[in-house]
Amino acid sequence: MRALLPILVALALLAAVPLITGSNVVLNFLVFVLLIALVGQGWNLLGGYGGQYSFGHAAFFGTGAYATAVLQVRYGLNAWPAVALGILAGAALGAVIGALVFRSGLRGSYFALVTLAFAEVLRIVASVAPVTGAGVGTLIKLDLRWQALQFQSRVPFYYIILALVAVSLILVHMIERSRFGAWLVAVRENEDAAAALGVDATLVKIGAMTLSAALAAAGGCFYAQYYLFIDAGIAYGPWISIEALLAPIVGGVGTVFGPLLGALVVKSLGEATKLLAGDAPGLDLVIYGGVLVLVIAFAPRGIAGLLADLRRLVLRPRRAEPPAEATRA
Amino acid sequence: MLVAALMLSPTILIPAILNGLMTGAVYALVALGLTLIYGVLHIINFAHGALLTAAMFAAFFANRWLGLDPYAAAFLLTPLFFCFGYALQRFVIGPAAHGEDRNILLVTLGLAVVIENALLFAFRADTRTLDLPYGFDTIQVGPAFLAVPRVIAFVAVIAVTLVLWLIMHFTDTGKAIRAVAKEKLGAELAGIDVAHIYAVTFGLGTACLAVAACLLIPSYYVNPSAGNAFVLIAFTVVVLGGMGSVAGALVGGLFVGVVESLSGLWLGESLGQIGIFVMFILVLLLRPSGLFGERA
Amino acid sequence: MPEPLLRVATISKRFGGLLAVDQASFEAPAGRITALIGPNGAGKTTLFAIIAGFLRPSGGCVVYDGADVTGLPPHRLARRGIARTFQIVQPFAGLTVAENIAVGAHLHHAARGDALAAAAAVARAVDLDGQLDKPAAALTVAGRKRLELARALAIEPRLLLLDEVLAGLNPSEVRDMVPVIRAIAARGVTIVMIEHVMQAVMSLADHVYVLAEGRVIAEGAPRAIAADPKVVEAYLGHGAAKRMAGEGTHARS
Numbered sequence: 001m002r003a004l005l006p007i008l009v010a011l012a013l014l015a016a017v018p019l020i021t022g023s024n025v026v027l028n029f030l031v032f033v034l035l036i037a038l039v040g041q042g043w044n045l046l047g048g049y050g051g052q053y054s055f056g057h058a059a060f061f062g063t064g065a066y067a068t069a070v071l072q073v074r075y076g077l078n079a080w081p082a083v084a085l086g087i088l089a090g091a092a093l094g095a096v097i098g099a100l101v102f103r104s105g106l107r108g109s110y111f112a113l114v115t116l117a118f119a120e121v122l123r124i125v126a127s128v129a130p131v132t133g134a135g136v137g138t139l140i141k142l143d144l145r146w147q148a149l150q151f152q153s154r155v156p157f158y159y160i161i162l163a164l165v166a167v168s169l170i171l172v173h174m175i176e177r178s179r180f181g182a183w184l185v186a187v188r189e190n191e192d193a194a195a196a197l198g199v200d201a202t203l204v205k206i207g208a209m210t211l212s213a214a215l216a217a218a219g220g221c222f223y224a225q226y227y228l229f230i231d232a233g234i235a236y237g238p239w240i241s242i243e244a245l246l247a248p249i250v251g252g253v254g255t256v257f258g259p260l261l262g263a264l265v266v267k268s269l270g271e272a273t274k275l276l277a278g279d280a281p282g283l284d285l286v287i288y289g290g291v292l293v294l295v296i297a298f299a300p301r302g303i304a305g306l307l308a309d310l311r312r313l314v315l316r317p318r319r320a321e322p323p324a325e326a327t328r329a
Numbered sequence: 330m331l332v333a334a335l336m337l338s339p340t341i342l343i344p345a346i347l348n349g350l351m352t353g354a355v356y357a358l359v360a361l362g363l364t365l366i367y368g369v370l371h372i373i374n375f376a377h378g379a380l381l382t383a384a385m386f387a388a389f390f391a392n393r394w395l396g397l398d399p400y401a402a403a404f405l406l407t408p409l410f411f412c413f414g415y416a417l418q419r420f421v422i423g424p425a426a427h428g429e430d431r432n433i434l435l436v437t438l439g440l441a442v443v444i445e446n447a448l449l450f451a452f453r454a455d456t457r458t459l460d461l462p463y464g465f466d467t468i469q470v471g472p473a474f475l476a477v478p479r480v481i482a483f484v485a486v487i488a489v490t491l492v493l494w495l496i497m498h499f500t501d502t503g504k505a506i507r508a509v510a511k512e513k514l515g516a517e518l519a520g521i522d523v524a525h526i527y528a529v530t531f532g533l534g535t536a537c538l539a540v541a542a543c544l545l546i547p548s549y550y551v552n553p554s555a556g557n558a559f560v561l562i563a564f565t566v567v568v569l570g571g572m573g574s575v576a577g578a579l580v581g582g583l584f585v586g587v588v589e590s591l592s593g594l595w596l597g598e599s600l601g602q603i604g605i606f607v608m609f610i611l612v613l614l615l616r617p618s619g620l621f622g623e624r625a
Numbered sequence: 626m627p628e629p630l631l632r633v634a635t636i637s638k639r640f641g642g643l644l645a646v647d648q649a650s651f652e653a654p655a656g657r658i659t660a661l662i663g664p665n666g667a668g669k670t671t672l673f674a675i676i677a678g679f680l681r682p683s684g685g686c687v688v689y690d691g692a693d694v695t696g697l698p699p700h701r702l703a704r705r706g707i708a709r710t711f712q713i714v715q716p717f718a719g720l721t722v723a724e725n726i727a728v729g730a731h732l733h734h735a736a737r738g739d740a741l742a743a744a745a746a747v748a749r750a751v752d753l754d755g756q757l758d759k760p761a762a763a764l765t766v767a768g769r770k771r772l773e774l775a776r777a778l779a780i781e782p783r784l785l786l787l788d789e790v791l792a793g794l795n796p797s798e799v800r801d802m803v804p805v806i807r808a809i810a811a812r813g814v815t816i817v818m819i820e821h822v823m824q825a826v827m828s829l830a831d832h833v834y835v836l837a838e839g840r841v842i843a844e845g846a847p848r849a850i851a852a853d854p855k856v857v858e859a860y861l862g863h864g865a866a867k868r869m870a871g872e873g874t875h876a877r878s
Contacts, residue, residue, distance in 0.1 A: 051431075053431055053434055053435070055375075055434075055438065100614055101614065104613070104614040104615070106613060106614070108430055108431070108434070109372070109373040109430070109434055110373075110613060112373070112375075112434055113373060113564060113568075113613065114610055114613045114614070116561075117561065117564075117606050117609050117610050117613075118610065120561060120606055121603055121606045121607065121610070124602055124603050124606070125603065128600075177737050178737065179731045179735050179736075179737070179740070182724070182727060182728050182731050182737070182740070183728065183731065185717070185719075185720065185724075186717055186720075186728040188719075189717035189718060189719055189720065190715045190716075190717055190718075192679065192699075192711075192715065193711065193715040193716075193717065193776075194717075194728065195678075195679075195698070195699040195700045195703070196677060196679075196699050196700075196703060196708070196709050196711070196777075197700075197703055197708075197728050197729040197732065197776060197777075197779070197780055198700050198703035198704050198729070198732040198780050199700055199728070200700045201700070242438075242442060245435075249435065280450050281449055281450065281453070281454065282445075282446035282447070282448075282449030282450035282553070283446070283450045284446075285442055285445075285446035285449075286442070286443050286446040286447050286450060288442060289438075289439045289440065289441070289442030289443035289444075289446065290439070290443050291439075292435060292436075292438065292439030292442065293421065293425055293436050293439035293440065293443070296425055296426065296432045296435050296436050296439070297424065297425035297426075297427075297436070300427070300429075300432060
């Protein structure tokens with residue numbers, strides 16, 4: 001339980017925000033940060049801990065979003081089961097793609113490429129298929145009741161996304177301390193050596209991908225309920241694939257708090273950019289791309305890595321021998 | 330069924346195939362740059378699409394602002410983009426990646442995002458086309474009326490491929506490139522400046538894009554995501570033809586062009602695109618080394 | 626005579642035009658140390674890779690504990706009790722020594738705490754217990770070899786395949802490792818070792834097989850092998866045995 005302390009503290013701080021400020025701007029901002037943190041945590045599980053860098057996480061985000069929206073709009077399902085099914089749909093897609101891709105032994109750049117391709121295929125299909133509204137998109141009908149998972153005020157949404165992020169933090173924390181986590185990290189570091197130690201690498205990777213997809217899909221379901229409108233470009237577009245990987249990389253891949261830290265920093269950067277340069281399309285992504293390159297070049301272990309280095313630097317003079325840092329890469 | 334039967338008639342089939350070949354030639358050129366970069370640097374250049382888009386914008390504005398015909402602009406833009414690609418690899422990608430495979434992926438992705446969105450920011454999302462006097466001219470080949478710019482593109486691609494082949498086999502730099510591709514450590518020990526060769530190769534890949542852009546511009550549109558459409562196709566071509574194989578890129582490009590044309594005939598354009606991606610995914614899953622390539 | 630724990634029967638492996646292993650057969654009796662020696666390129670590591678499931682043979686079969694395990698993937702063989710070390714050490718660089726070994730320990734211990742405790746015990750057995758919190762990347766060559774060994778031991782194997790676990794160690798490091806290996810065998814683990822360090826082979830092995838050009842060219846007790854002219858020729862070239870006999874030198878390395 002003591003190990004959960006940092007997580008609980010962070011959650012408590014975040015939970016207190018709506019009690020301190022009623023500003024819609026702040027809440028909106030934080031909701032989006034938490035959304036990216038959630039999807040980013042999904043990416044982090046597969047990429048940071050598993051070492052498989054997906055460039056197409058939009059596939060899972062979008063599937064969750066569309067499942068939620070379409071089940072409500074076309075099949076009259078209530079929002080709550082629609083969201084649950086959306087998450088399941090995303091997880092199932094993750095399992096299927098994982099099975100296909102990892103059975104074929106695709107790794108590294110090829111893996112990134114194929115995930116990109118899957119996301120693109122889904123985007124094109126969604127942009128022409130009548131069930132998803134084709135080019136027009138899908139609009140969820142406004143129905144401001146908790147039974148329909150819609151609320152007048154932003155605050156309930158905030159707590160919902162916070163709860164989802166809490167689940168993701170605790171989940172990853174538990175995985176870090178579990179056999180599955182040890183195996184996952186081993187596969188990341190050296191797949192052959194892991195196999196020689198009894199690790200079924202393919203199964204482990206598929207498992208990671210399924211969980212990763214579930215988290216990303218949860219983000220998509222939330223997006224659909226919060227914004228009430230999605231189309232192919234929003235659901236399956238490259239923007240979410242990029243944000244999903246940028247947050248953990250900036251914050252620190254393979255760490256529990258990486259995606260949250262990274263989402264905070266990246267989104268703050270985005271807002272600052274908008275303040276300084278207006279709402280011109282594309283500028284925020286230019287900054288993001290630049291940040292990605294800079295982080296990889298100068299701080300590949302992200303903010304978490306920098307903090308760990310700082311801690312080591314500060315602690316070193318106090319001891320005779322520098323503490324051996326367990327590098328949680 | 331009657332419609333399908335009509336589709337098979339030679340008057341429809343032959344132009345579809347010929348058009349497919351011409352489109353395929355440009356795919357082949359784009360893929361050539363990609364496969365060159367992969368064959369030598371062993372990296373998958375995720376920035377390839379954005380670079381193509383940048384080249385297309387350059388060709389467009391060379392015409393708008395300088396009054397240059399795209400075919401003339403090619404002679405200006407090709408060396409320019411060669412230098413740009415050289416600088417990118419030498420001063421950004423190489424140093425930033427610290428040699429790690431995963432990092433290179435991310436750096437090229439980051440570059441792609443930067444370039445594409447910088448274009449979006451600078452020029453908005455509007456789709457632009459060039460109005461050239463010969464833009465709609467056609468020549469007749471058998472039952473087909475082929476657009477002149479596309480025929481020129483086809484011929485030009487063959488010429489460029491030939492030039493590239495000559496460079497690879499008869500110049501010192503070309504031989505150095507092939508040495509580094511085959512055995513980097515050995516080449517380094519033999520005194521070859523690998524960082525320079527990497528940058529030259531990247532520059533050549535980008536130069537191919539410049540040529541491709543100039544060939545495309547008379548008959549195609551420009552917007553910040555134009556390059557992406559080509560690049561996923563180029564990836565398909567490279568994976569199909571084999572990573573690192575120049576012949577594979579050429580044959581693969583033509584093949585994909587024809588497949589796209591024929592499937593567009595029967596399935597309509599969007600589904601035709603899906604067909605290509607599905608083929609891409611299938612090739613990756615079943616035989617990533619492609620038809621010509623070495624084990625990746 | 627009891628069935629050997631491992632029986633490799635006429636295994637062949639072809640890579641395109643190259644026949645790397647040519648109808649090689651050998652047996653590893655339970656609880657004994659069997660050595661595989663031979664000049665470089667003889668196919669020894671390829672043979673290990675086949676036994677451990679990383680390569681499929683072009684012919685022949687591998688029988689372990691009475692069952693045909695040919696072609697099973699590495700993780701299944703590990704679960705049956707076959708462990709291997711790699712010739713080029715493969716530590717999980719981003720993890721500590723303890724975490725490295727724990728990956729192996731997790732095969733039989735699901736809980737993190739149990740796995741780490743088991744890892745600590747294994748580390749003690751190979752003299753690594755002072756370095757449990759060190760990042761694996763910071764170990765010396767000798768340390769990494771021990772880590773490789775420790776990880777393999779952590780899966781509680783019945784058969785341990787050691788691929789040149791002494792390579793790259795200086796004589797005093799070798800002297801330190803030999804008793805560790807002997808102790809492992811004393812606990813009942815069957816060991817098959819590929820080794821070039823002859824002093825270790827002489828002192829550890831119960832039985833030696835010599836591979837050259839993919840074929841088993843000799844087998845027997847260590848001393849007999851050392852004197853075998855065929856073996857001398859394999860290492861030193863054609864006619865070497867005669868030359869050395871003529872010079873009155875005894876082929877002991």
